[in-house]
Amino acid sequence: MKGTKIGCREGDCGACTILVGELIAGQLRYRSMTSCLMPLTNAHGKHIVTIEGVNFPDKLNVVQQAMAENGATQCGFCTPGFVMSLSGYCLNNPSASSDGVIAAIDGNICRCTGYKSIERAAIAIHKQLQISDDPIAFVADHEMMPAYFTNIKNRLENLFSEQQQEANTFEITSGSFVGGGTDLYVQRHGEMGHDNSFLFDKPELNFIRQEQNTCRMGPAVTISDLRESEIINKYIPHFHKFSKLVSSTPIRNMATVAGNFVNASPIGDFSIFFLALDASITLKQKSEERTLPLRDFYKGYKQLNKEPDEYISGISFKLPKENSFFNFEKVSKRTHLDIASVNSALYLELNNNVIEKAGIAAGGVGPIPLYLRKTSAFLEGKIINDTLIDEAIAVMKTEISPISDARGTKEYKTLLLCQLIKAHFINLNKR
Incomplete structure (x- = not known):
């Protein structure tokens, strides 16, 4: 199979995009991922x-046909990645508007077409789809995708039953703890051995649940899991808008929140996000566990309050109250798919115009993600006005x-953070 292309080897270009289908809550769900960063x-x-898996033997599928009819390919090197991202969109229920299909290709880069022809192809595909109780059966019945996709759910269920007979608990081996690997396999690809402890594919480590006024998450929870969580979207209504500023769809499908914490980048978006929410983490070492505030996790640049054989086994934070406000801001050279120059998050609990509780975090302005x-x-107990903000x-x-x-x-970064703090309060006034 030669269709999947090697491009950047960093998860940015999308030329190597594949689809990963798995059972989630009993339903088969396909997500696009960059194979260059995906451990076996x-x-x-x-x-x-891979691209070969969406081909018909004697004709183009609906995505390939739309790409051809709209002149959406030139040199063709990026085309398999675009086809896979759009095929993944077809295999899941479409969004109400065409915004969803455009978002599906936010992790694919083309240096030839200028994107407009690709966007026209994507919209043409979206118009042929409809919301269905079984989107996979819909595209198979309408010969948009190969019919074999309708058998995959049963095959995975049988495979899962076989795996259940085996030990299905997370076992620690030597080496590194690996989540989604979206940064680890960029920075340390040549150093990564085979004897590591992988968290990403462990279902018992992937959960988001509400316990009274607290949200608890497992270390294998990805950014896409957060985006699809009813709990997160209920209590942080603008989460989709905030998370769209972070990376791309294929990377969000792989990147874990715990991995973002442990990466310890001073501009880690979700470190900043959850610092403002005053999150706590639980570290596990064999049978021993300890819990500490996320703000106490960072000791210095890339230095953690963590033993080498400890891993994050849980993340928790108090769910925002009805009288609360949360906002995330980020400045980067590109709006999307870029690393922040400076980012910031603000959480407030309000009584009329008085701040009862405040949490503010900032990245890019120190050696660690700063709470x-x-x-x-200083903000707590104060009445909000221009003087207070200054x-x-x-x-x-x-x-x-x-x-x-x-x-x-x-100087520029200091000015940026000043402006982001003002942006927080401007958004507060808009709500």
């Missing part, structure tokens, strides 16, 4: 589909230590 163990118990303790404490910014400046680098000078 993450394919365990799943249906892996701004002094600024958060005073809070003054306090913030005493807590940060940005450096000049490729993403901007320290």
Whole structure:
């Protein structure tokens, strides 16, 4: 099979996109992923589909036909990746508008077409789909995708039954703990051995549940899992908008929240996100566990309050209250699919115009993802007005230590964070 292309080897270009089908809550769900960053163990118990797997023997499928009719391919190197992302969209229920099909290709890059012809093809595909109780049967019955897809659910169910007879608990081996690997396999690809502990494909580690006023998550929860969670979308209504600023669909399908924490990047988007929510993490070492606030996890640049054989076994945070406000802001050279120059998140609990509780975090302005303790404490008990915001910014400046680098000078980053704090309160006034 030669259709899947090797491009950037960093998960950015999408030329190597494949589909990964797995049973989620008894339903077969396909997600696009970049195969260049996917360890083989993450394919365990799943249906892996390359470009060859969506072909008909004697005709083009609905995606390929739309690409051809709209002149959506030139050199053709990126085409298999686009076809796979759009095929994945076909195999799941379509969104109400064409925005969903355009979002499905946000992880695919083309250097030839200028994208408009590809977008026209995507919209043409969207118009042929309809919401169905069984979207896979719909596209198979209408000969949009090969009929064999209708048998995959039963095959995976049988495979799952066989696996249930085996030990199905997470066992620690030597080596590194690996979540989605979306950064690890970029930064340390050549160093990664075979004897590692993989969390991504362990269903017992992938959960999001509500326990009274607390949300608890497992270490294998991905960004896409958060986007699809009823709990997250109920209590953080703008989560889709916030998370769209983070990476691309294939990477969000692979990247875990716990992995983002442990990566310890000073500009890790979800580290900043959950710092503002005052999240806690549980670290496990064999049979021993300990829980600590996420804000106490970072000791210095890439230095963690964690033993080498500890891993994050759980994440928890108090669910936002009815009188609360949460906002996430990010500035990068590109709006999407880019690393932040500076990012920030703000959580407030309000009584009329008085701040009863505050949590503010910022990235890109220090050696670690920063929970701004002094600024958060300063805001509490205060009435919101322009003077308070200016005073809070003054306090913030005493807590940060940005450096000049490729993403901007320290003066520029300081100015950005000042503006992001103002943006938080502007959005508060808009709600």
